[in-house]
Amino acid sequence: MIDFTRTCLDNGLKVLLHRDTSTPLVAINLLYNIGSRDENPELTGFAHLFEHLMFGGTPEVPDYDTPLMLAGGDNNAFTSNDITNYFITLPADNIETGLWLESNRMQGLDFSQKSLDNQKNVVIEEFKQRYLNQPYGDSLLKLKPLAYKVHPYRWSTIGMSINHIEKATLDQVKDFYYSHYAPNNAILSITGNIDPQKVLLLVKKWFDPIEPRKIAIRSLTEEPVQKQARQLTIENSVPADALYKAWHVGPRKSNDFYSLDMLTDILAGGESGRLYNSLVREKKQFTEINAYVTGDIDPGLLIINGKLMKGIDFKSAEASLNEEIEKLKTHLIPPDELDKVKNKFESSHVFSNTNILNKAMNLSFFELLGNASTINDEVTNFFNVTSEAEMEISRRILIPDNCSTLYYKSGKPDNR
Amino acid sequence: MKNTHKIVQPTVSSFSFGRIPEAKKFNLDNKVCAYLIEAGTEDIVRIEFDFLAGQIMEDIPLVASTTNAMLLEGSVNYNAESINRTIDKYGAFPNLSFDKDSAGFIIFTLNKHIEKILELCREILFRPIFPEDELNTLMKNRLQRYQVNRQKVNILSSDHFFQSVFGNEHPYGKYIVPDHFTNVTRSMLREFHSRHYNTSSMNIIVSGKLPSGIETLLNRFFGDIAKEIKKNPLSGIKIKGDIEKKVFIEKSDAVQSAIKIGSLTINKQDPDYPGLKVVDTILGGYFGSRLMKNIREDKGYTYGINSSVNSLLQSGYKTITTEVGAGFAEKTKNEIYNEIRLLQTQPVTKEDLEVAKCFMSGEMIRMFDGPFALAESFKSVLDFGLDNNYYYRLAEKIKTIEPDEIMQLALTYYNIEDLYEVEVGPK
Numbered sequence: 034m035i036d037f038t039r040t041c042l043d044n045g046l047k048v049l050l051h052r053d054t055s056t057p058l059v060a061i062n063l064l065y066n067i068g069s070r071d072e073n074p075e076l077t078g079f080a081h082l083f084e085h086l087m088f089g090g091t092p093e094v095p096d097y098d099t100p101l102m103l104a105g106g107d108n109n110a111f112t113s114n115d116i117t118n119y120f121i122t123l124p125a126d127n128i129e130t131g132l133w134l135e136s137n138r139m140q141g142l143d144f145s146q147k148s149l150d151n152q153k154n155v156v157i158e159e160f161k162q163r164y165l166n167q168p169y170g171d172s173l174l175k176l177k178p179l180a181y182k183v184h185p186y187r188w189s190t191i192g193m194s195i196n197h198i199e200k201a202t203l204d205q206v207k208d209f210y211y212s213h214y215a216p217n218n219a220i221l222s223i224t225g226n227i228d229p230q231k232v233l234l235l236v237k238k239w240f241d242p243i244e245p246r247k248i249a250i251r252s253l254t255e256e257p258v259q260k261q262a263r264q265l266t267i268e269n270s271v272p273a274d275a276l277y278k279a280w281h282v283g284p285r286k287s288n289d290f291y292s293l294d295m296l297t298d299i300l301a302g303g304e305s306g307r308l309y310n311s312l313v314r315e316k317k318q319f320t321e322i323n324a325y326v327t328g329d330i331d332p333g334l335l336i337i338n339g340k341l342m343k344g345i346d347f348k349s350a351e352a353s354l355n356e357e358i359e360k361l362k363t364h365l366i367p368p369d370e371l372d373k374v375k376n377k378f379e380s381s382h383v384f385s386n387t388n389i390l391n392k393a394m395n396l397s398f399f400e401l402l403g404n405a406s407t408i409n410d411e412v413t414n415f416f417n418v419t420s421e422a423e424m425e426i427s428r429r430i431l432i433p434d435n436c437s438t439l440y441y442k443s444g445k446p447d448n449r
Numbered sequence: 450m451k452n453t454h455k456i457v458q459p460t461v462s463s464f465s466f467g468r469i470p471e472a473k474k475f476n477l478d479n480k481v482c483a484y485l486i487e488a489g490t491e492d493i494v495r496i497e498f499d500f501l502a503g504q505i506m507e508d509i510p511l512v513a514s515t516t517n518a519m520l521l522e523g524s525v526n527y528n529a530e531s532i533n534r535t536i537d538k539y540g541a542f543p544n545l546s547f548d549k550d551s552a553g554f555i556i557f558t559l560n561k562h563i564e565k566i567l568e569l570c571r572e573i574l575f576r577p578i579f580p581e582d583e584l585n586t587l588m589k590n591r592l593q594r595y596q597v598n599r600q601k602v603n604i605l606s607s608d609h610f611f612q613s614v615f616g617n618e619h620p621y622g623k624y625i626v627p628d629h630f631t632n633v634t635r636s637m638l639r640e641f642h643s644r645h646y647n648t649s650s651m652n653i654i655v656s657g658k659l660p661s662g663i664e665t666l667l668n669r670f671f672g673d674i675a676k677e678i679k680k681n682p683l684s685g686i687k688i689k690g691d692i693e694k695k696v697f698i699e700k701s702d703a704v705q706s707a708i709k710i711g712s713l714t715i716n717k718q719d720p721d722y723p724g725l726k727v728v729d730t731i732l733g734g735y736f737g738s739r740l741m742k743n744i745r746e747d748k749g750y751t752y753g754i755n756s757s758v759n760s761l762l763q764s765g766y767k768t769i770t771t772e773v774g775a776g777f778a779e780k781t782k783n784e785i786y787n788e789i790r791l792l793q794t795q796p797v798t799k800e801d802l803e804v805a806k807c808f809m810s811g812e813m814i815r816m817f818d819g820p821f822a823l824a825e826s827f828k829s830v831l832d833f834g835l836d837n838n839y840y841y842r843l844a845e846k847i848k849t850i851e852p853d854e855i856m857q858l859a860l861t862y863y864n865i866e867d868l869y870e871v872e873v874g875p876k
Contacts, residue, residue, distance in 0.1 A: 055490045056818050057467075096459075098737050102804050104461045105811030124814060129459035154749025154774075158705070161770050162752045167707045168600040270702060272596035304521070305533035313590070314583075316531065320590040340593065373538045380540025380559055387491050387819060446702065 034409055035392055036300040038229050039400075044245045045217025047178050048236050049396045049405055050229040060341060061131045063122040064392035066220075066401060067213040068115040069192075070185040070331065078192020081112040082156050082201055083209055087138055089148035094137050104130035109306040112190045116332045116401065122390055129235055134222075136239035139214060144207055153313065156198050160191050168271045172338070172441055179265050180279045180334055180437040183321050184256035215246035222396040224389040254440040256281070256332060263437040266267055268444035273320070274341040278336045286402055290326065291414045292426045293335055296348035297324035298359070298374045299366060299423070300337070306371070307357055308339070318345045318353055330402070332378060335430065347440050361427035378415040456625065466814045469837045470572035472654070472827050475664055477483025478672035482649050485663060486827065487658035488820040492560040494657030495821050496567070499828060502552040502641075504620045505684050505762060509594035509637060510629040515587070516641045517547045520554060522583040529582045529583055532573065534709045535632055549621055550762045551832055557821075557826040567666045567670045573672055576648060579638045592630040601694055602700055602707035603772055609696050610709040613869045614766055616689040621761065647677040652831060656824035664852040688713065689871070698873040706778040710785055711768035712867045717833055721858065723846035728858045730855055731797060732788060733769055739788045740769065748784070750777035760833065769864070775875050782870065792859040796852035811849045813840070
């Protein structure tokens with residue numbers, strides 16, 4: 034159970050505070066309601082590039098990192114399809130340094146061409162390091178546009194191509210900042226060794242003066258229902274064939290999420306998962322296999338991917354995988370197998386709550402979903418899933434017409 | 450317009466990790482050492498079983514790591530599937546741990562299931578049967594992962610780096626080839642297991658909100674494991690680095706080059722080690738480091754560059770690691786050497802030093818924050834026969850080190866002629 038207080042400042046900033054005295058540290062998490070789904074299709078990767086620029090300094094504080102380190106702090110950030118999330122941990126006594134830095138860069142940025150040019154290079158190298166120079170590193174860059182035809186989830190947060198990053202201009206950067214970065218588009222969570230009343234006063238001291246801004250209106254095109262199976266084969270210089278399958282699922286907030294998340298655990302949650310036992314251990318057709326739900330705010334995907342054992346062809350590997358999927362539709366999951374997965378959820382919930390940064394991130398994200406207090410219903414939501422519900426959802430979601438399949442073949446690289 | 454943002458920057462209070470909660474040591478009936486660290490507020494514990502059974506102890510490549518990996522593949526009373534099912538059933542999180550010196554098993558569990566979990570740990574650690582079929586599957590899967598890793602420039606550079614620095618004869622430096630995966634047999638694993646997974650080097654570290662009677666429980670499950678007094682000696686093979694200091698491996702289709710520069714150095718038993726840690730932090734040990742500022746934030750050649758100093762039982766080593774755009778490899782290497790020379794010839798400014806010191810002091814708080822971090826920090830001194838005094842010495846060095854000493858340490862430990870340089874990428 035995470036106890037917290039919620040306050041909304043006059044400028045629209047939502048503030049969530051949670052006390053945990055088991056640590057000398059505090060975590061400050063600032064979520065901006067802006068992700069790669071908000072990007073212009075001609076300028077993808079921009080939200081993430083912008084995240085880098087948030088560390089480029091402001092007129093008053095030219096260097097973000099140094100004052101934070103002098104206060105014993107550590108920080109980082111990430112961008113996803115849906116959000117851009119900045120976080121700090123630092124000694125509790127120095128919490129104000131964190132609030133000062135975050136409020137300062139919410140107020141204004143030092144937009145410089147040099148910083149932009151440099152961070153473009155850094156992000157291009159990141160693109161290469163994480164997506165192009167890794168075996169299978171581009172698999173999601175290929176799978177997502179197969180599954181999504183119109184919704185912005187068809188591109189990844191790093192962007193569709195290096196070319197999009199190269200052409201970003203300083204004017205676009207400024208425009209992006211003023212239309213997305215503002216107190217009324219952000220959620221601030223602070224957890225750790227704090228006195229919530231005192232901290233709220235400090236938050237007000239630093240954030241109250243920031244005026245709200247006019248936030249760009251989000252109008253995303255809904256992905257039409259997929260009516261036919263899709264398939265793509267690509268070839269690349271990788272040592273083994275790999276199979277990727279993606280089915281459309283509902284949004285994170287729908288009740289389906291819990292059934293589906295549990296279903297992927299039944300299939301591939303650790304080495305006692307069905308797919309590992311049957312396809313890796315017994316049939317030896319795969320060397321590894323995974324399943325997960327993307328958990329996006331808009332309707333997401335359930336993805337299963339695996340690497341094939343040498344000498345096994347796609348058709349027979351896929352047939353065995355389909356057999357396991359069919360079993361979900363025809364046989365109820367035995368209660369003890371379902372309980373096993375539920376116990377794992379309960380326990381990972383306990384473990385994740387020992388970490389103040391996890392708690393701060395989760396509070397912000399659940400508040401964005403609608404209400405931070407629903408974080409305390411998560412375990413119950415998982416426990417309420419029944420074998421019947423799992424069968425129903427398998428029959429409804431895991432059907433060929435709803436599926437996109439990527440064969441990632443070992444061979445010569447495609448012309449890219 | 451209201452604008453209080455002009456008001457002054459908040460003052461910073463000094464901070465330190467204070468006193469480290471000491472581990473309580475007690476001996477099981479068979480003299481195995483168990484260390485108990487009380488911390489945290491949730492009813493959970495982390496249990497680590499640590500053996501001197503890493504790479505250093507193997508005569509045949511992959512035998513040590515395979516023995517470790519096979520622990521979860523079947524025991525006298527459980528097959529692989531039931532081991533994993535039992536772990537999941539109790540909501541525990543297992544981690545096989547394996548590195549150059551030590552190996553073992555770590556498990557995170559809710560206190561209410563600790564008895565079942567300890568019983569399972571006993572099976573996993575002391576009654577494995579290394580079934581043939583599971584071994585074959587494991588080796589095929591590992592070989593395939595190895596082949597995937599051959600495509601990664603950073604992994605290739607790291608393998609070649611260890612081979613160059615420690616020599617191909619020494620277990621730390623042995624270069625793995627595909628044949629090694631087919632050479633490992635059950636009897637090798639059985640023999641390695643009985644020699645190294647026994648009480649002679651075993652430590653147990655339990656941290657968390659300790660359940661009452663934890664001593665009795667540990668004794669019940671591990672106190673009667675046959676006592677093995679004879680300690681196994683470390684590898685008698687001498688560390689002998691390559692004569693050739695520069696290695697270039699061509700990977701023509703790569704869009705980035707991986708660079709690894711470094712050499713042997715002292716380990717944490719040496720009194721200079723804490724000072725060397727400070728030098729390394731300034732050079733490439735954090736986001737504000739010289740290398741990060743130069744190669745990433747100023748030049749934009751890379752997504753990241755970092756350096757580290759690492760302790761091993763038979764040596765230590767330091768490395769600088771990065772992946773840079775294909776055209777930037779030469780320039781990057783030159784800049785790396787420039788930064789080292791700068792550290793050797795010009796005193797670091799007071800301001801620069803202060804930032805690095807504060808960063809390190811902040812990190813030290815994180816190293817002792819909560820039961821899991823405490824256990825990791827404790828293990829990393831225990832393995833070297835040290836105790837928490839090492840951390841107090843490190844903290845003191847961070848506080849008191851002066852620019853002159855940093856220059857001196859950089860001269861002593863960063864002799865450019867001694868450095869190995871490995872590059873993997875397009876020509």
